[in-house]
Amino acid sequence: MNEGINLYGILFMAISWVLVIGTSAFCITRILKSDEKKKE
């Protein structure tokens, strides 16, 4: 158990990060655009 991160570990970490960061970025960008439109 006390070993460095392996290929599967990197894969799971990368996929999880991409999923949450990607979704958050997509949502926030659309929300900010909608707020900007409203202001205009």
Next chain:
Amino acid sequence: MKVKESWSSKIGVILAVAGSAVGLGNFLRFPGEAARNGGGAFMIPYFAAFILLGIPLMWVEWSIGRFGGKYGHSTLPAMYQRLTGRSWAKYPGVFGLILPFVVIGYYTYIESMTLGYSVNSLLGKFDCVDIENCSTFLGEYISLDNFSTIVFFLLTVAMNYYVLYKGVSGGIEKLCKVAMPALFLIAVVIMIKVFTLDGISKGLGFMWNPEFSLLKDPSIWLAATGQIFFTLSLGFGVIQTYASYLKKDEDIALSGLSSASLNGFAEVVLGASISIPAAVVFFGASGAMDVAESGTFNIAFITMPVIFQNMGSPTFYGFLWFFLLFIAGVTSSISLGQPMIAFLEDEFGFSRRKAVNIIFLGIIAIALPAMVFINNGFLDELDFWCANFLIVVSATIEMIIFAWIFGMKKGWPEITRGAMIKIPVIFKWIITYVTPVYLILLLGIWLFRKMPEYITNVNPDNLNYIWGARGMMIALLLILLFLISKSCKDFREEEL
């Protein structure tokens, strides 16, 4: 009818809901759960529960809130009555009042501890070099002989009071627009520091290397379901209150997904990269497992300060860590205060000032015994019932009312109205069948496994205090049921 408050921007409401969800659990509970339950493999049941339970329930709560707001209601009793058209339905809505009200009572105390610790760290008064030393410091801090404990508590109560008194857009939204970006920034700074530690590969390996064989164990799937449920602030009635301040055609689909994904970011990216990986670096894998099992309170106030001491620049990172927890706490506690205030304003016509004054007297009345009897199980008892068991009960009732009594024929258009994203139709079926089954399963596990385990492990020396806590909750429940019976009885007359 008086003019209802509203959010001034979409990003404001999303940050407020995300702020409500992002709490100590993201940084302390999640990494421990993941490390104990298969590392990277835990993410498979975690994302499955996110899609089948978290997101659907999030949309249902936003939807119920916006629906209630249309009629000028911001709390569950009246919302349930409107959804079902039946008078009895207002009573199960009591959970949307009592749960946040009890939790904010003791939560502000824990929040005040994070503030006290961050100030002590900054002033260099937090001399904590090993576990024993930190435990002594904690013991001294929570003893009420310590004058500064009371000062930090009153300061925290005053901050919460001010934000809630200023209202939805003037207080809550303004705070969250500043606090949430600050929270993410601070967490990223600490994460970068942890990632530069020698031996961090072992820490990340402990956290992420998957053990696929564990996926056959149903308890891993239940742990992931529980984590998703507790992390998103579901079942408290808080999201419905926030969503009630939306306009009737405003999007909730993208908003619900946004707040859930921001919470996921705080948990999966930031939370998973700080406490447990750092604990592996300094205490080894078995030490980190002990840390994960020692509970969130110990990780926050005992283990992490020792880690910062060993990491270098303990003053700076200790301050950042506790301030991060303070921000996570304050954005959650204000959300817990809003439902009761809204109940008094909407259903009894109280002014904001009067409602806030009454609610804060109540908060102090709950916090005082929680502080005085913290070593006698009083706070743990409130936490077990209100922040664990009853929120599952509340969410199950809510799901049944929305999906089966209100019905998805009306419920689906309610969710998709004004949507800024297209929700796949499969979610209609998930909400109707899968999510309620998931919740009933979770409730069954709590009833038949967790509750007997909890009740049999009660320390007999604490029985009087535990019954004191139960008595307080029952008294509060009766008072709220009485108020509900007086508040929502005139809908039909009003409609006529």
